[in-house]
Amino acid sequence: MKKLAYALGALMGLMSSTAGAWGNHTLAAYRALEAMPEVVNAAPVTVEPLDAFLKAEEKTIEALLASQEAWAVANLQSYPPRPAKLAFTANPDRSDDARRLAFAHALRIAPNSRFALFIQPDPKTAVSPAPRLPSEAVTTLPMLGNASQKFQPLKAGDTVAPLAVVASAADEPDYGLDINLFEDNPSEWGKMYGFGTQPFGNPILVYSSQAPFHMGFMHESKVLYTAAPFIKRTFPQLRVYQYSTLASLAFRTGHPYWGWRFTGLALHYIQDLTQPYHATLSPGDSTLKLLAVNAISMVGLSGMKNDMVTLLSNRHLALEKYQAEVLLNSALAKQDTALDQALRNSEKDSSYPEWYDHYLRNVVSAQAAGYGNRIAQTLVASMPEGFVSDPSFDFGANEEKVTMVKELANAQPEAKSRLDALVAELLSNFGAHSRNTVRGILKASNR
Template identity: 85%
Template sequence: MKKIAYALGALLGLISTTAGAWGNHTLAAYRALEAMPEVANAAPVTVETLESFLKAEEKTIEALLASHEAWAAANLQSYPPRPSKLAFVANPNRSDEARRLAFTHALRIAPNSRFALFIQPDPKLNASPAPRLASETVTTLPMLGNASQKFQPIKVGDTVAPLVVAASAADEPDYGLDINLFEDSPSEWGKMYGFGTLPFGNPLLVYGSQAPFHMGFMHENQVLYTAAPFIKRTFPQLRVYQYSTLASLAFRTGHPYWGWRFTGLALHYIQDLTQPYHASLSPGDSTLKLLAVNAMAMAGLSGMKNDMVTLLSNRHLALEKYQSEVLLNSALAKQDTPIDQALRQTDKDASYPEWHDLYLRNVVAAQAASYGNRIAQTLVDSIPPGFVSDPNYDFGANEERVTLVKELVNVPTEAKLRLDALVAELLANFGAHSRNAVRGILKASNR
């Protein structure tokens, strides 16, 4: 079993360096939430700093963060307890900086997380916001040259629409909050957080170490869990619970700006798990194939394993890039495509259970994992083979030079329609689960 686990670990470490899910979450979040009266019609909220919220509610935050440990121990598989020294303890005499640091330590997120006061304006309404806010003010991570994120500063005392706050924050966990949190990470905080070594991903790659917080392989065959139990060490459920309960606390205590901001943070992880390549180890591949490929790699024949890893990464990135291009193009053109409409489609919301603590695992991840065969086959049939069927091509290395919308112009119409229909279906799930989570947070807030 150790040999199989080692081989699976090598495979997983390569697959999971692709930590993106839906590109810029803000674009899709605007479309998903603008159809929800509880968000779209909510009164504007007054901007305040994180430090102001923490200082005002220090005792209630202490109690809430303490309760997180009991919940996580009871509900999460392979949960590593938070070291007791990291508990958030109220202390009115400390500085704002010290209180903020204690908060990030208690959540076990990167203490250099910006938590800047910013928004991403909806490009459908404002394609070129001014003034601009430099990306390094908002994120600790580098951004691609063709990134769609456009940041605008806001300041204490401004009033902002809840839709804007939540949609902007829905992309924020990709700005460095979950980077270098493991003991083998090149950071001081990773060595004290208690998460152990990085279960998969590459700690040397800038985004690699966030993968276990943004992916969740919760519905694999038991054989894989037995052979490689480390694939259970994923933490999106933890993040959703932390941020959703913080959102409810902020609403209840009169801090609606941070209520909506934490809501957006929680939504990010839910939305990530609607992506089949984040909810399944190897969409379209059977457990038998995975074990066979790893057996060959163990025997020194690693070619098939390397090819599988490359193709999985390429298909993951191609799906994300195509969806992102379609949404951004429609927003800039002030158009309303079937994919935009799917995000706003509310008639499926009530077909799912009411939001509960294990909704992410039992509903979102289970549904996404079920798309494995269909998503793999659709991508192969619909996207030019050089991008998704050639193991000698590295999509990630060439991503900035690829415009998939243009590349698909010559694809047979039927194949293109199947791809668009599947993307629309996946984003309808994205929208429905996002709205159900918001309803759950608001209900817990007595709003």
């Protein structure tokens, strides 16, 4: 059993090297929230630095972070308790830098997280060039040369629309907040945070280290959990609870800018788990196949496992890139596509339970995991064979050279129609769960 767990760990390690879910969350979040009255009718908010919020609410934040830890211990499977020395304790005499560091330590996020004052303008409504903020001021991670993220600086005292704040923050957890948090990662903070060793993925690869916070394999078979219990060690539920309760506190105490910004941070993890490749270990593959592939690998024949890993990564990336290109192209052209409409359509919102603490696990990830077979079959039938069925091709290494919209322009109309319908369905879930989360946070804030 230990050998099997090791083999499954190696398989997951390679799979999790693709840590993105929906590309630039901000583009999709604008579409999901742009017709939601609670967001678009909310009054503009005054921009406030994080240090000002932390200093003004130090005592209430101390109490909240203590309650967050108690909730996590009581409610989350395989949760490693936070070391007592990392608890946030109010101290009005310390410097802003020391207070911010204590806040990062208590949340167990990367202490070099920027938390810059910025927005990503919506390309669909932008009418003139805006000032640009260098990406390194916003993220600790390198951006691809063709990245769609464009940052506009804000300054304390500016007023800004809540939609821009929450949509911009929805992409922010991919800017380094969850990087190198495990004891075998190359960081000092990982050695003090108490999360243990990285449960899967290569601990030396920077993007791999965030995967256990952005993926959640919460609905696998009992056989897999028995063989590889480490797949339970994922933490998106922790992040949703931390940021959603911080949002409610900020709203209640008169800091609406941080109310909307923390809401956006919480949305990121909800949105990640609407992606089937983040909610299940190997979409389209049975437990029996996973066990068989790993059994073969254990006797030194790793070719089948390596091929499976490459195909999973390629399909994940191809799906994400196609979706991102369609949304960006439609925004730049100031047009509507079926994907834009699906994100905005609120008809499904009330078909789900009201948002609650375990909404991510019981509603979002359960639904996404159920798409495993369908998404794999649709991608294989609809996308160019070389991208999704050829293990000799590495999509990640060639991603910047590939334009999925052009590649699919010559696809069989019926196959492309099925792909577009499925992506629209997934994004309708993305939109509905995003809005339900916003409603839940606002309700908890008495707004």
